[in-house]
Amino acid sequence: MQENMLEHAPLGHDVVFPQAYDPLLLFPIPRSTNRNTLATPENWFGADIWNAYELSWLTPRGKPIVAVGQFIFPHSSPNLVESKSFKLYLNSFSEERYVDAAAISAIMHRDLEKATGEQVKIHLEPLTGHDRQQCQPLEGINIDAADIDIQHYSPMPGLLACLANASVVTEILVSDLLKSNCPVTGQPDWGSVQVRYTGPQINREALLAYIVSLRRHTEFHEHCVEKMFCDIWAACAPQALFVRACYTRRGGLDINPWRSSEPAQPQPARTIRQ
Incomplete structure (x- = not known):
């Protein structure tokens, strides 16, 4: 920036x-x-x-x-x-x-x-x-309960990995532990991230460690989602990939970027922090 x-x-x-x-x-x-x-x-x-x-x-x-x-x-x-x-x-x-x-x-x-x-x-x-959309968790398997040690709080795409001898799957993984920081003020940006893919099965613990590694990263919401998408695309080589983040409302606005390898019409989402 x-x-x-x-x-x-x-x-x-x-x-x-x-x-x-x-x-x-x-x-x-x-x-x-x-x-x-x-x-x-x-x-x-x-x-x-x-x-x-x-x-x-x-x-x-x-x-x-x-x-x-x-x-x-x-x-x-x-x-x-x-x-x-x-x-x-x-x-x-x-x-x-x-x-x-x-x-x-x-x-x-x-x-x-x-x-x-x-x-x-x-x-x-x-x-x-206004159609009052109810707050609910993002669709998918929440990976936040994984019992892992965290050592990196700056972006580490090298943490991403697929399982050994992984078969091809289609699944949706979710984490509420996304945090990045405004590049101007340093204020934290809290969010939930959804990863939907078809490809070799991603190591969920590795994905969670990678998401947490953005904790001290300073970039705008849109750019953080693009970074996650590109890093997962490069490291895991899925056949199809969709990444969305729903960021906490601030100043009367909430921002929800998504990126996909294919045309998509994502279902509306509203998390408890929005």
């Missing part, structure tokens, strides 16, 4: 919350900065799903409207958006008047597509119409 570029981001700095709509609050970050350090597959798929819980604007008569928003950024977009800048941008709508949600959605489409360089999917729903 280019530290000199992040010095200009609002994250880690005291800011005045906006009183008027301002698209210039959005701070794009090139994905290529991180991907240049990874052995990415020639063809892969994915998206970053952001859920926003602090979204409001005014009707033409000045009455506040509150809503829940979901923003889906394709992984193929040239840029991602820094999270605090996105929070400030969303808050900049709170004192503005709009005819309806469609009007504000059109503005968001324009601004976010300009910032990220690709089309964005946006869903805005009033609280009364």
Whole structure:
């Protein structure tokens, strides 16, 4: 990550919350900065799903409207958006008047597509119409009970391994022990990770040790998921791989990136920490 570029981001700095709509609050970050350090597959798929819980604007008569928003950024977009800048941008709508949600959605489409360089999917729903998804663990076998010693807290892809003489399986493995850190503030980012694959059976203890090895890693959510995907892809050579992380809600936002070797439509997920 280019530290000199992040010095200009609002994250880690005291800011005045906006009183008027301002698209210039959005701070794009090139994905290529991180991907240049990874052995990415020639063809892969994915998206970053952001859920926003602090979204409001005014009707033409000045009455506040509150809503829940979901923003889906394709992984193929040239840029991602820094999270605090996105929070400030969303808050900049709170004192503005709009005819309806469609009007504000059109503005968001324009601004976010300009910032990220690709089309964005946006869903805005009033609280009364929001489908309240129940919190539940990610689907799969939770590997956190493995009785292992942990020695590494910086990324160690060399820990990853398949079982000896492993047969080909299809399974879903889950851990709630994912932790990485914001590259600007150093604040911890807590999350749950889901690994679905078809291929030689992965050593579950080795996978857990690898996930824990990200504990002191400093990188954005999206980049951490891409690193996990690329490391597992290289070390275990699966025929198919899907990696998703659901990060704890912070500042009214939760971020849920996924990457896959094949086109996918992952089922919605909401963990207890979201």
